[in-house]
Amino acid sequence: MQKLHKLFRPNVTAQNRPIDAAQLKNSAGGYVWELDPWQRLDRFLILGTEGGSFYASEQTLSVENAENVMQLLKEDGVRVLERVTELSTQGRAYKNDPALFVLALAFTVADAETRAAAQKALPEIARTGTHLFTFMEFVNSMRGWGRGLRRAVALWYDSKDLRDLAYQVSKYAQRNGWTHRDALRLAHPKTKDVQRDALYRYITGHGDKLTGVQAEFADYLNAVDAVKAETSVSTVVEAIRQYKLPREVLPTEMLTHAEVWEALFERMPMTAMIRNLATMTRVGLLTPMSDMAEAVAERVTDKERLRKARVHPIQLLAALMTYASGQGARGKGSWTPVQSVVDALDEAFYLSFETVVPADKRIMLALDVSSSMTWGQVAGVPGLSPRVASAALALVTAVTERQHMFTAFAHKFVPLDISPRQRLDDVLKLMNGMPFGGTDCALPMQYALKEGLELDAFVILTDSETWFGKQHPVQALAEYRQRMGIAAKLIVVGMLGNRFSIADPRDAGMLDVVGFSTDTPIIISDFIRGDLS
Numbered sequence: 001m002q003k004l005h006k007l008f009r010p011n012v013t014a015q016n017r018p019i020d021a022a023q024l025k026n027s028a029g030g031y032v033w034e035l036d037p038w039q040r041l042d043r044f045l046i047l048g049t050e051g052g053s054f055y056a057s058e059q060t061l062s063v064e065n066a067e068n069v070m071q072l073l074k075e076d077g078v079r080v081l082e083r084v085t086e087l088s089t090q091g092r093a094y095k096n097d098p099a100l101f102v103l104a105l106a107f108t109v110a111d112a113e114t115r116a117a118a119q120k121a122l123p124e125i126a127r128t129g130t131h132l133f134t135f136m137e138f139v140n141s142m143r144g145w146g147r148g149l150r151r152a153v154a155l156w157y158d159s160k161d162l163r164d165l166a167y168q169v170s171k172y173a174q175r176n177g178w179t180h181r182d183a184l185r186l187a188h189p190k191t192k193d194v195q196r197d198a199l200y201r202y203i204t205g206h207g208d209k210l211t212g213v214q215a216e217f218a219d220y221l222n223a224v225d226a227v228k229a230e231t232s233v234s235t236v237v238e239a240i241r242q243y244k245l246p247r248e249v250l251p252t253e254m255l256t257h258a259e260v261w262e263a264l265f266e267r268m269p270m271t272a273m274i275r276n277l278a279t280m281t282r283v284g285l286l287t288p289m290s291d292m293a294e295a296v297a298e299r300v301t302d303k304e305r306l307r308k309a310r311v312h313p314i315q316l317l318a319a320l321m322t323y324a325s326g327q328g329a330r331g332k333g334s335w336t337p338v339q340s341v342v343d344a345l346d347e348a349f350y351l352s353f354e355t356v357v358p359a360d361k362r363i364m365l366a367l368d369v370s371s372s373m374t375w376g377q378v379a380g381v382p383g384l385s386p387r388v389a390s391a392a393l394a395l396v397t398a399v400t401e402r403q404h405m406f407t408a409f410a411h412k413f414v415p416l417d418i419s420p421r422q423r424l425d426d427v428l429k430l431m432n433g434m435p436f437g438g439t440d441c442a443l444p445m446q447y448a449l450k451e452g453l454e455l456d457a458f459v460i461l462t463d464s465e466t467w468f469g470k471q472h473p474v475q476a477l478a479e480y481r482q483r484m485g486i487a488a489k490l491i492v493v494g495m496l497g498n499r500f501s502i503a504d505p506r507d508a509g510m511l512d513v514v515g516f517s518t519d520t521p522i523i524i525s526d527f528i529r530g531d532l533s
Helices: 002-007 037-047 058-089 097-109 112-125 129-142 147-158 162-171 180-187 194-204 216-227 233-243 252-256 258-265 270-275 277-282 291-300 303-308 313-325 339-351 386-400 424-432 443-451 473-484 520-529
Strands: 031-034 363-368 404-409 457-462 489-494 510-514
Touching: 037 058, 037 097, 037 510, 058 097, 058 112, 097 112, 097 129, 097 147, 112 129, 112 147, 129 147, 129 162, 129 180, 147 180, 162 194, 162 216, 180 194, 194 216, 216 233, 233 258, 252 258, 258 277, 258 291, 270 277, 270 291, 270 313, 277 291, 277 313, 277 339, 291 339, 303 339, 313 339, 313 386, 313 424, 339 386, 339 424, 363 386, 363 443, 386 404, 386 424, 386 457, 386 520, 404 443, 443 457, 443 473, 473 489, 489 520, 510 520
Parallel strands: 363 404, 363 457, 457 489, 489 510
Antiparallel strands: none
C-alpha cells in the first residue's frame, strides 16, 4: 500500500534543483521564484535593505533594488511616483529614505514627463527638512544640480506656509551635511511676498533681524534665538509654552530637567514622544502610577492619534523593545521602565495596523526561525531581526483569527509555544533565544499532512532563502491539497528586501505580501477569505 501511495505522490524535487525554467537560484543556493518588479518596488520601499541578509550584503541588495527601480522608471515613471507617493503619505513604510532615493533616481534617469511628476511629488514625499536634506544628498551622489532640480527645491520652500517654514527651519536646522542656508542659496527661490522674502533673507544670512515684520513667525524665530543662550529653567519652560518651541532648539543642559520635558509634552508630536520615553523616565518625569505615565499611556493608545501621526508599527515595536529593556541600544544610559508605559506600547503596536475583518478560517502561522532570519535588520531597526519581527507580525493575525496555530521551522520543525495572550516583549525574548539551522520552507505543509491537520491557509513568514529540503514548498502544498482534499492557500510574507519568493506566481491560490506594511494583516485576511484575488 505504501508503494502504491508513493506511485501517485506529486513530483518531489530537491530545493537545490529547479522545478522548471521559471525559477532562479536564491542567495543560499536554493531555487525559488522571482518577484514581479512592482512587488520588488514595494518590498524596497517598505523594508529597505539596511543590514543586508545572511547570504547577500547590504550593497548587493541596494544595487539590485536600484536596478529594478531604474527599469521601472523607464517603463512607467509616473506610475512609480504615484506608488511611492501613496506608500509614503499613507505611512505604510517605517522609513522614508527609500522613497526619497527613488525620487532622486526619477530626477536622474527618467524622461521629462517623469521628472515633472517628481517635481510635483517632492513636497508630498519630502515633508520635513530632514527629508529634503536626505533627498538632496541622494541627488548629490547621482548627478549635478540643473535648473529643474533647483526649481524643485525652490518650490519645496514656496509650498510651505510661513509658520510651518519657520518651524522646519528651526527644528530641522541641519542634516546630512546640509543646512537651509545651503539649500536656499542653491535654489534661489524668488517671491513677491515681503514676509516670505524676509524669512528667506534671514535664513541665508542676508537679514539678521526680523524686527518690523508683522508675522507670527518673526516672534517665534526671535524666541528660538533667545532660548539658545538662556540659563533659567523657568524662563525656558515659559518660552516653550508661549511659542510652542520644539525640543531641538533647546540647549542640551535644559533637557536634563523634568519641568522642561513636562512643558514639551503638552504639544509634543506623537513620534517625538515615543522616541523620548526613555529620556522622560530617566529625568524623573515618568514614574509608576504618576499622572504623566497615565497621560502617556492614554495618548499612545489613541488609535486616531496614531493614524494621524502616521506612527508605523515598527516604530512602536522598536520603542517597546528598547524601553522595556531599560538600556539604550548603544549601551549608553539606563532607566527603570514604567510598567503602564510598557503595557501601552504593547497595546499600541496592535492598534497601529488597519482594522482587520477576520477570515474565520483554519490558519497555520509558520515562522521561519533559521539562521538566515537572524541576520539583517527589518527597515534598518537595530536588533529587529526578521525572526523577531515575524513573530510580532504573526501575533497581529493570531489576535484577530480565532482558528489559528503557531509553528516554527528551520531545517526541521522547532517547538513554538506562544499565544496571542502573551506579552509581546516576552514573545520577542523567546524568539531571540531559539536555536539556529538551515531553511526548509516545505516543512509547514509536510508537517500538516503528516499530522492530518485540516487547514485552509498557510501563512509563512520568511526571507525565502530556502535550500535545505528534499521537496519544494509548492510541491509540498500540492501534495497537501491532493491528499487532504482541501484547496489550501499559501501566503508568503516577505521579511527582507530581496527579490525572492517561494510562491508560484502562476498559482491563484498563492500570494506574496510585504512584511510590516500597515495593511499586511488585512491583505492576508482578505485573501484567505476570498475577497482578494
